[in-house]
Amino acid sequence: MTAAATRSTAHSIVEASPRTKAFAGGLVILYAVITILPLLWIVATAFKSQSDAIAYPPKVIFEPTLEGYVNLFTVRTRQTPDFIAKLPPPETWYDQLVRKRDMVIAGPSKVVPRFVNSLIIGFGSTFLAVFLGTLAAYAFSRFRIPLADDLLFFILSTRMMPPVAVAIPIYLMYRQLNLTDTRLGMILLYTAVNVSLAVWLLKGFIDEIPREYEEAALVDGYTRLQALRKVVLPQAVTGIAATAIFCLIFSWNEYAFAVLLTSGEAQTMPPFIPFIIGEGGQDWPAVAAATTLFVVPIVMFTVLLRKHLLRGITFGAVRK
Amino acid sequence: MTTISQPDHATMPGVSTPVKSRAARRVRGLSDRTIAWLFVAPTIALLLAINIFPLIWMIRLSFTNLNLSMSYLPLRFVGLDNFRDILTDEDVWFRLQTTAQFVISSVALQVVVGFGLALLINRQFRGHSFWTTIILLPMMLSPAVVGNFWTLLLQPQIGPFNYLISLFTGVPPSSFSMTGQVSLAPWTIVLVDTWMWAPYVMLICLAGLRSIPDYIYEAAEVDRASAWRQFWSITLPMTVPFLMLAVLFRAIENFKMFDMVNLLTSGGPGSTTELVSISLKRAAFEKWRTGYSSALAIILFVTVFGAANIYVKTLNKVKQR
Numbered sequence: 130m131t132a133a134a135t136r137s138t139a140h141s142i143v144e145a146s147p148r149t150k151a152f153a154g155g156l157v158i159l160y161a162v163i164t165i166l167p168l169l170w171i172v173a174t175a176f177k178s179q180s181d182a183i184a185y186p187p188k189v190i191f192e193p194t195l196e197g198y199v200n201l202f203t204v205r206t207r208q209t210p211d212f213i214a215k216l217p218p219p220e221t222w223y224d225q226l227v228r229k230r231d232m233v234i235a236g237p238s239k240v241v242p243r244f245v246n247s248l249i250i251g252f253g254s255t256f257l258a259v260f261l262g263t264l265a266a267y268a269f270s271r272f273r274i275p276l277a278d279d280l281l282f283f284i285l286s287t288r289m290m291p292p293v294a295v296a297i298p299i300y301l302m303y304r305q306l307n308l309t310d311t312r313l314g315m316i317l318l319y320t321a322v323n324v325s326l327a328v329w330l331l332k333g334f335i336d337e338i339p340r341e342y343e344e345a346a347l348v349d350g351y352t353r354l355q356a357l358r359k360v361v362l363p364q365a366v367t368g369i370a371a372t373a374i375f376c377l378i379f380s381w382n383e384y385a386f387a388v389l390l391t392s393g394e395a396q397t398m399p400p401f402i403p404f405i406i407g408e409g410g411q412d413w414p415a416v417a418a419a420t421t422l423f424v425v426p427i428v429m430f431t432v433l434l435r436k437h438l439l440r441g442i443t444f445g446a447v448r449k
Numbered sequence: 450m451t452t453i454s455q456p457d458h459a460t461m462p463g464v465s466t467p468v469k470s471r472a473a474r475r476v477r478g479l480s481d482r483t484i485a486w487l488f489v490a491p492t493i494a495l496l497l498a499i500n501i502f503p504l505i506w507m508i509r510l511s512f513t514n515l516n517l518s519m520s521y522l523p524l525r526f527v528g529l530d531n532f533r534d535i536l537t538d539e540d541v542w543f544r545l546q547t548t549a550q551f552v553i554s555s556v557a558l559q560v561v562v563g564f565g566l567a568l569l570i571n572r573q574f575r576g577h578s579f580w581t582t583i584i585l586l587p588m589m590l591s592p593a594v595v596g597n598f599w600t601l602l603l604q605p606q607i608g609p610f611n612y613l614i615s616l617f618t619g620v621p622p623s624s625f626s627m628t629g630q631v632s633l634a635p636w637t638i639v640l641v642d643t644w645m646w647a648p649y650v651m652l653i654c655l656a657g658l659r660s661i662p663d664y665i666y667e668a669a670e671v672d673r674a675s676a677w678r679q680f681w682s683i684t685l686p687m688t689v690p691f692l693m694l695a696v697l698f699r700a701i702e703n704f705k706m707f708d709m710v711n712l713l714t715s716g717g718p719g720s721t722t723e724l725v726s727i728s729l730k731r732a733a734f735e736k737w738r739t740g741y742s743s744a745l746a747i748i749l750f751v752t753v754f755g756a757a758n759i760y761v762k763t764l765n766k767v768k769q770r
Contacts, residue, residue: 145572154574160566161583164644168586170609171598186622187609261492268488272481282761284492287500289757291705293726294746297733298503298510321499324492353484384593384708385726389734399593403712413601420598424590431589435582439656442588442649443694446764447656 168424174417182413196230197414199223200407201240201422205232207408239401240419247397249312251380254319258376259369261320262327267357269328270335271343281329285444288325292385300390312395318386323376326444330375333445334368335361371437374430381427398423504750511744517737531744541745544720544728550635551710551724552703555642556696562643563650564692568684570651571658585652587645596712599641603627628714634722638710642703650695657691658684690767697760701753725749 145153174182176193205227213233219225227234265284269277299318300309308314338361346356362369381398388400402419405412431438439447479487511532514525535541566584570577587595602610603626611622627637661683669679707726710716716723716731723731729749733742 150572150574153569153572154577154580157566157569157574157577157580157584161580164587164648165583167599167602167644170602174601183607185606187607187612261495264488265492268485272485274485274489280489280493282758284496285761286754286757287496289701289753289760290500291707291726291729291746291749291753293705293707293730293733294749295500295503297739297742297746298507299499300734301510301739302503302506317495318499321495324495328492353479353481378589382591382594384591384712388593389730399591399708402594403597411601416597416601420594423594427589427591428586431586432582435585438585439652443653443698443767444764446768447653447691447694 171417171424172421174413175421177414177417179407179412179414182417194226195223196226197412197418199226200412200415201405201418202238203227203234204236204238206235207231208233238405240405243396243398243401244422246312246395247381250315250319250395250397251377253312253316254323254380255373255376257316257320258323258327259331259373261324262331262372263362263365263369265324265328266331266335267361269332271340281332284325284328288322293389296386296389299386303390310391310394310396315387315391315395315397318390319380319383322383323379326375326379326441327372329444330372330440331365331368331445333440333448334365334372337368338364368437371434371441374434375441378427378430507743507746510740511747513740515739515743517739519737527740531741532748534741535745535748541728544723544725547635547720547722548704548706548724551638551642551706551722552700554636555639555646555703556699558639558643559647559650559699560692560696562647563695564654564688566647566651567654567658570655581655585648588648590645592645592709593712595641595645596709599713600628603637605629629718631718631721634714634718638713638722641709641713642706645709646699646702649699650692653691653695654688657688660691661687690763693763694760694767697756697763701756701760704756705749705753 175197177191178194178196181188181191208231210231213228219228303309303314342360343356346360384399387397405415405419512526512528514527570581602608605611605626606623615622627633665683669683705726706724710722710724711727714722716727729742729745732738
């Protein structure tokens with residue numbers, strides 16, 4: 130109560146004047162606009178035609194087209210206009226779009242399998258990391274574990290290691306185990322990286338749940354595991370969800386392991402996107418389309434996570 | 450995993466009758482020590498299998514001449530030769546120097562931009578929350594995807610970046626190349642890294658600023674301390690632990706930087722932006738000099754491990770606040 134009282138008087142002294150606020154606001158908005166421009170440029174490039182995308186001077190106003198997205202999802206072959214004229218009329222709007230460029234759709238591109246890989250590896254590793262992380266975090270939070278601080282440091286330090294250095298022995302090990310370029314291999318690897326974040330974050334969340342709740346449940350005759358399931362987990366749901374999103378974002382964005390340890394079967398989106406090529410180099414509208422589709426979930430998650438972002442990037446140390 | 454969930458089910462009788470005698474609980478429930486052990490073991494086991502076992506294997510390999518592109522050669526133990534080669538190799542020192550320059554300039558720039566933004570946002574103007582979220586977006590993106598799309602933005606002829614620069618300065622847009630020029634490329638990776646990570650420093654500094662109680666400023670007002678004085682004797686010292694946290698983490702991350710730079714410049718032009726991780730990748734996955742690169746990897750491990758130690762100590766210090 131007294132804290133609230135001092136705060137309300139504090140504002141009269143400490144709060145900035147309207148002019149200072151307007152000045153600060155102006156600068157921040159300027160920075161925000163500059164920082165978001167590159168992203169908007171990519172989103173716009175996805176709707177440009179090939180020639181608009183590489184026009185000089187760079188085009189801000191252009192006629193939007195879905196060619197970039199069509200090119201992203203298809204493999205096309207160039208044909209002579211005569212050949213195309215002899216074909217039966219196009220069945221779909223995208224057939225029509227492609228034929229305007231003297232091309233014929235030859236089949237689907239690899240983007241969907243890569244996207245599916247990203248989803249499977251992302252969700253698989255997130256589920257495992259959060260499951261293992263919740264158990265370990267609960268134990269670290271509630272029980273006296275010998276050398277707990279050292280173990281926690283060990284767990285975190287594994288995440289700090291340079292991925293390229295880690296990839297060298299993993300590459301050799303996976304070759305022996307036939308795990309190279311498999312989803313299982315990538316899931317295990319990402320789980321190992323994510324579990325350290327999960328333990329640290331979840332320990333913070335579980336530390337915040339008062340022990341009294343569980344102790345009351347234990348007195349009522351619940352076993353430890355029942356108390357964990359019925360009392361602790363429901364209270365930790367928000368924390369678990371936030372942790373899961375952080376793990377998912379890591380797996381979704383990860384590039385170093387993916388590019389060094391996968392080549393086809395298990396390749397995820399990040400190593401795939403830069404190699405979307407058209408005739409003569411990178412097909413920028415298609416690359417931009419892939420980037421847009423890839424980034425949209427991240428933007429949504431960022432907004433969802435906004436309140437917990439600080440915790441996530443400091444391994445739970447800084448809370449508010 | 451089943452070993453953990455089974456006792457749970459076994460001890461889950463009718464949910465509606467949780468009241469049991471203490472003796473029954475002791476018999477049917479697992480002891481706390483067993484649970485603690487069961488809960489921590491899978492995580493430790495996974496980390497041992499995926500991190501520690503390969504690490505030990507790598508230590509062994511670092512004493513060998515293993516080269517995967519010439520695996521017909523007999524495996525020979527060469528003692529500390531790889532380490533000696535690395536530490537006496539001028540190229541390696543040059544890469545380390547490139548990396549140090551990148552780490553120092555990018556982190557310094559991020560601190561200036563991030564701390565500045567945090568001070569401004571802390572003024573709590575209207576809509577600050579919305580604009581903060583916008584500013585935070587870059588750091589959530591995939592560094593590889595960021596590196597890739599910045600190559601489009603930085604194209605000399607068709608990219609909007611050069612075009613904007615030429616609008617403001619009059620320099621012809623195709624007269625310079627941010628990623629292809631020896632004098633500019635090292636600054637380009639700093640620029641893009643700052644675009645991505647200044648928000649990170651900002652977010653942590655903001656937490657630091659908000660942790661300073663108002664009454665300290667009130668006392669300063671009473672003592673008629675100038676705004677300048679307040680900044681130097683209250684704001685800055687009280688934010689420093691948070692700033693340290695951000696600086697350490699960014700320094701570690703940038704020391705091992707691979708993804709963004711690999712796609713933006715792939716170490717070029719020449720080797721002007723070839724950071725240690727990129728050079729390690731070339732040695733290990735292009736030249737397949739596994740023994741040599743294992744030794745280099747171990748040197749990196751030890752460095753990062755030391756830095757991580759300091760980082761965790763700072764974490765714990767900040768946590769006590």
